[in-house]
Amino acid sequence: MKTPYLLPRPPRNRYLVRQRDRRRMRELARVAVAILVVGTALLGYTWLHLELLGSGYRVEALEQRLRELERRKRHLRLEEAYLSSPQRVEARASRELGMRPPELEQVLFAGGEPVASAVQTTPAPAGTIQAPELRPTGGGRT
Numbered sequence: 001m002k003t004p005y006l007l008p009r010p011p012r013n014r015y016l017v018r019q020r021d022r023r024r025m026r027e028l029a030r031v032a033v034a035i036l037v038v039g040t041a042l043l044g045y046t047w048l049h050l051e052l053l054g055s056g057y058r059v060e061a062l063e064q065r066l067r068e069l070e071r072r073k074r075h076l077r078l079e080e081a082y083l084s085s086p087q088r089v090e091a092r093a094s095r096e097l098g099m100r101p102p103e104l105e106q107v108l109f110a111g112g113e114p115v116a117s118a119v120q121t122t123p124a125p126a127g128t129i130q131a132p133e134l135r136p137t138g139g140g141r142t
Helices: 022-083 087-096
Strands: none
Touching: none
């Protein structure tokens, strides 16, 4: 048989009212505000750090693109110089287009007079080669 002092009984504190500890609530509020401030600061620092890294990568990509464009610019300038050289243009014009230097009668001054009529041929002494001399005409520049 069991004795009454061995039987578990629920506590009889129905009439007890729990009071709030105001100091403890203030401490909890302070700790919560401190955690919030520190958490916000850490999130802000992390965000700034990630933005800085992203900006660094963007700057590096732009510098790489600038180097590539400068290299391409040098290449295109060299190609332009090669393609526009007078010897190459002349050779290509004669080879591909069938062009040839103009005849003396086809060359005109600005006034419209052919060069052939402006060339004054003087008899050269025997044994010398003399280039034709141009005499100024009234209609054009010399």
